[in-house]
Amino acid sequence: MALKPIKLYTAPTPNGYKISIFLEVLGLDYEVQKFDLSKNETKEDWFVKLNPNGRIPTINDPNFKGVDGGLVLSQTGAILQYLADTYDKEHKFSYPAGTAEYYKTLEYLIFQVAENGPIQGQANHFVFAAKEKVPYGINRYITDTKRIYGVFEDILSRNKANDSKYLVGDRYTVADFALLGWAYRLSRLEIDINQWPLLGKWYDSLLKLPAVQKGFEVPPKN
Numbered sequence: 001m002a003l004k005p006i007k008l009y010t011a012p013t014p015n016g017y018k019i020s021i022f023l024e025v026l027g028l029d030y031e032v033q034k035f036d037l038s039k040n041e042t043k044e045d046w047f048v049k050l051n052p053n054g055r056i057p058t059i060n061d062p063n064f065k066g067v068d069g070g071l072v073l074s075q076t077g078a079i080l081q082y083l084a085d086t087y088d089k090e091h092k093f094s095y096p097a098g099t100a101e102y103y104k105t106l107e108y109l110i111f112q113v114a115e116n117g118p119i120q121g122q123a124n125h126f127v128f129a130a131k132e133k134v135p136y137g138i139n140r141y142i143t144d145t146k147r148i149y150g151v152f153e154d155i156l157s158r159n160k161a162n163d164s165k166y167l168v169g170d171r172y173t174v175a176d177f178a179l180l181g182w183a184y185r186l187s188r189l190e191i192d193i194n195q196w197p198l199l200g201k202w203y204d205s206l207l208k209l210p211a212v213q214k215g216f217e218v219p220p221k222n
């Protein structure tokens, strides 16, 4: 039976891109509802009923059996893992549960969502949004953002068996797509990803994939 489209609530942000990219990579049908974050649309009652945290991205998969109205999920780590578990049965972009590669993917996915995203998000805040200029905050979060990309460089360097092309093993996984969403926004902070040579190559290769290019165009500008 044909799948119904997955609903994606999103905005043009690093976390939003992770999900549209992975939906494109998996070739899934989805429909997009775009949020204007500057208008606090994520805090409207109807949306907070769906996602108590009032943030994008959030999905509703109507194909999920056993939950009336479909499975609603937020948190990019949970959404990516769900999509991989459910729609990548051939393991083109994942590894079978229980393997070492499965757990390494989870490790780097959690490192991305728990450290890279929040720290780079704070760097963005102190550089672009803070009402007063706080050099301590700017310095702390820029320095730690760079440290974290250095760690990802080290992770790539340990995968010499696969020419350091992927974070885990011999294929792209949710860990790569999660990091890509934020790597895409590094230049805004005037941080050049090419200062980490393996990450620079990794980034260029990912940007060449048509599914990645399409994912970065979601939601459409107008």
Ligand SMILES: N[C@@H](CCC(=O)N[C@@H](CS)C(=O)NCC(=O)O)C(=O)O
Residues within 6 Å of the ligand: 013, 014, 015, 016, 037, 040, 042, 043, 054, 055, 056, 057, 074, 075, 076, 077, 113, 117
């Ligand atoms: N930990 C969450 C972070 C989600 C998040 O920070 N979303 C931002 C956009 S990137 C957002 O919705 N901001 C608007 C708001 O907080 O109202 C995840 O991984 O999904």
